Amino acid sequence: MNTPESQLRYELQMLLDDYAATIDEDRLEEWPDLFLEDCLYEIIPKENESAGLPIGIIRCDNRRMMRDRVISLRNANIYAPAIYRHFLSALRIHSVEGDTVDFSCNYLVINSNQMGQSLVYQTGRYQDRVVRTPEGWRFVQKRAVYDTSRVQTLLAIPV
Amino acid sequence: MNKPTTFPRNDGSRVPYKVFSSQKIYDLEQERIYRGPTWNFLGLDAEIPNPGDFKSTFIGDTPVVMTRSEDGGLAAWVNRCAHRGAMVCRLARGNAKSHDCVYHQWSYDTRGNLLGVPFRRGQKGAAGMPADFKPAEHSLRQLRVDSYRGLVFATFSDTVADLPDYIGPVMRPFVDRVFNRPIEYLGCTRQFSNSNWKLYLENVKDPYHASLLHLFHTTFNIFRVGMKAHCTTDGQDGLHSIILAIKEQANTEDAYKEQNIRSFDEGFRLEDDSILALVPEFEVIATNHIQPIFPQLVIQQIHNTLVARQLLPKGPNNFELIFHFFGYVDDSAEMRALRIKQANLVGPAGYISMEDTEATELVQHGTVRDGDAYSVIEMAKSAPEQEDTLITEKLIRSFWMGYQKLMGFETEVA
Numbered sequence: 248m249n250t251p252e253s254q255l256r257y258e259l260q261m262l263l264d265d266y267a268a269t270i271d272e273d274r275l276e277e278w279p280d281l282f283l284e285d286c287l288y289e290i291i292p293k294e295n296e297s298a299g300l301p302i303g304i305i306r307c308d309n310r311r312m313m314r315d316r317v318i319s320l321r322n323a324n325i326y327a328p329a330i331y332r333h334f335l336s337a338l339r340i341h342s343v344e345g346d347t348v349d350f351s352c353n354y355l356v357i358n359s360n361q362m363g364q365s366l367v368y369q370t371g372r373y374q375d376r377v378v379r380t381p382e383g384w385r386f387v388q389k390r391a392v393y394d395t396s397r398v399q400t401l402l403a404i405p406v
Numbered sequence: 407m408n409k410p411t412t413f414p415r416n417d418g419s420r421v422p423y424k425v426f427s428s429q430k431i432y433d434l435e436q437e438r439i440y441r442g443p444t445w446n447f448l449g450l451d452a453e454i455p456n457p458g459d460f461k462s463t464f465i466g467d468t469p470v471v472m473t474r475s476e477d478g479g480l481a482a483w484v485n486r487c488a489h490r491g492a493m494v495c496r497l498a499r500g501n502a503k504s505h506d507c508v509y510h511q512w513s514y515d516t517r518g519n520l521l522g523v524p525f526r527r528g529q530k531g532a533a534g535m536p537a538d539f540k541p542a543e544h545s546l547r548q549l550r551v552d553s554y555r556g557l558v559f560a561t562f563s564d565t566v567a568d569l570p571d572y573i574g575p576v577m578r579p580f581v582d583r584v585f586n587r588p589i590e591y592l593g594c595t596r597q598f599s600n601s602n603w604k605l606y607l608e609n610v611k612d613p614y615h616a617s618l619l620h621l622f623h624t625t626f627n628i629f630r631v632g633m634k635a636h637c638t639t640d641g642q643d644g645l646h647s648i649i650l651a652i653k654e655q656a657n658t659e660d661a662y663k664e665q666n667i668r669s670f671d672e673g674f675r676l677e678d679d680s681i682l683a684l685v686p687e688f689e690v691i692a693t694n695h696i697q698p699i700f701p702q703l704v705i706q707q708i709h710n711t712l713v714a715r716q717l718l719p720k721g722p723n724n725f726e727l728i729f730h731f732f733g734y735v736d737d738s739a740e741m742r743a744l745r746i747k748q749a750n751l752v753g754p755a756g757y758i759s760m761e762d763t764e765a766t767e768l769v770q771h772g773t774v775r776d777g778d779a780y781s782v783i784e785m786a787k788s789a790p791e792q793e794d795t796l797i798t799e800k801l802i803r804s805f806w807m808g809y810q811k812l813m814g815f816e817t818e819v820a
Contacts, residue, residue, distance in 0.1 A: 290755070292595060294498070300593030301746050302731045304755040308747070311677035322674060323625035325761045397598040397726065398754035400763050 252340075259338060259350055262377065262384045267333035270405060275320065278405065279313040282386045283378065286310055290391040290406060293371065304402055316405070326403040330359040331368070333406075346379035347387070354391065356406050358399075369395045369406055410434060411777075413810050416817040418803030419784055424777030426602035426770060431813075432722040438813050439701055440466025440719075443566035445552070445559040445573075447703030447716055448472045448482060450730055452556060452591040458501040458516060464718050465560060465702070470549065471495045471505070472558055475516040482560040483518030484547035494546065518546035555585035557703065557714060573699060576641040580648045580697050583688055584707050592731040592745065597754040599763040601770035603701075603725040604809070606717055609762050610698045611801035613637055613649045614785055619765055622757040625674050626682075633693075635796045643811065644804035645700035651796065653684065653691045681747055681757075684709050700808070708758065710741070711748035723770060727763075729753045 262281075269278050282288065291303030307313045334355040341349040351374045358368035371393030377384045391406050410431045414420040425431055440446060446465040449472055453461055460473040462485065469485040471494075485493050487507040494507045494514060504521060506513045513521045520541040528534030549560040552569040559569055566572060573581060599606070609615070613635060617623055633651050640646040676682065684693060687710065695707035704715040716728040729752065733745045752759045773779070783806070786798035810817070 292593075295593035295595075298499075298593070300591070302593030302595060302749050304595050304749075304753050306746065306750060309678060312681070312750075315676050315678055315681075318674060319622055319625070319757055323621040324757070325619065325621065326764055397596045399598050400600065400767060401597065401760040402755040403760060 287388045418806035420780040423773035436466045441562040443563045473516045481517040482549040482551045488544040574640045588735040589732040595753045597727045601766035603719040605766035613796035620758045639804040643808040645808040647801040649696040650692045651694040
């Protein structure tokens, strides 16, 4: 059973679980560490993506911008405390070339607020590219293409 | 008659909180504002460039569709079939030569004229429509439409002034400042807030909050409350306004230290500060241009990011904001990339805008059971001639005076 393909699936699943836990457990300072220095992280509505339009709600085209985002969230931006839970499914591996893998998977983020409500906050699909490094798999690209085009109140914490 | 509300003062400095949550007032606003003598922003000309292109949107909470007709003109109609009231257009965007209601396939052209009614003349002895049925009398509700420098507006009113006069001579040069050449539409993002639409209009007329709520500016040493400014109203009904924050070199950190404002912090620097570039492209170099054209549009230039924000009421307790981002057709590749990068500053996750809906929701939740209590809007009231400061609530007072007049709400007699 332990074919290269199933081994790869297992490793990608592990990476995604680590990624989700980093955010859901509020370890945002570690979030950029899952990326290479030259990388792309963006959250973009599907309506723009489908129309070939570039605008999203967060777009970091290097890891410094991701660290800036975290510093701003911790020290500058004002938003109601919230807890995310990520639910991931339907992992599809699209291509494997040497140490680079392209894959995608569904994501659902439930946001629990101060009043004790848990609401569907955002759902969409990750379109990811990772590379194998001595430290493990790292994201070169993570694009969260979301279906929930109406963002409720605001989006502070990355998905 | 039982009046929905009165205002304690006639200078816009006291606003009864019930205007933010009353269903009765909300319904009256739909009639007197959105279906009254106002021009309502629908979208950008550049969103529907080709004949047949359409976009579904709203005037207030009435669904409308804006279209590009075969001759290249603009049209807009209420999205309600003339037959039995079903929404005719069911898509957010698209291209179509005709719009057919799915219920009974009544068909309309891009301008909303009725083209055909199935079985109008009956079939095999069935009578069909009466002989005196005239399709020309059963078009969709067609609206007056006009565009100003690529911004498309529509109105239910036959009496409101032409669009350029409605925007007015004081506001037009500021619209022209941003819309000075053909634009490229770059996409939209949407933000939904559990608060009343007027709380957002107050927010975009409130330069006082900018450096106090949005700490990104000050945390990263970008924006100072002592910055030079130009804040003025339209000189008409006071419903439109402009805030221009003008770039200057002088550092006013000391002013913050003196007042011990929580937003002052010397410690943080951005690792990638290219996000804060300000490539000069206008005659007056401003970091912020915030210009509401009442009731549905806010024109925004923040650094090099350009947005037409559409503000839509969704019942008394909710509104939706749609940020239409754009650049110029003649932008260099670098400039286009910078505008896309600076989209991080605004919108639902914007570094210097995300808190706005947080603040408006705090007001909504704080005032829900205190409709007869009122806000206190006094900043710079004693100096009405001052236009060069951000520490003012003048634009908000002016807005409420215009609102009171438009809604026909009287001032309490002392």
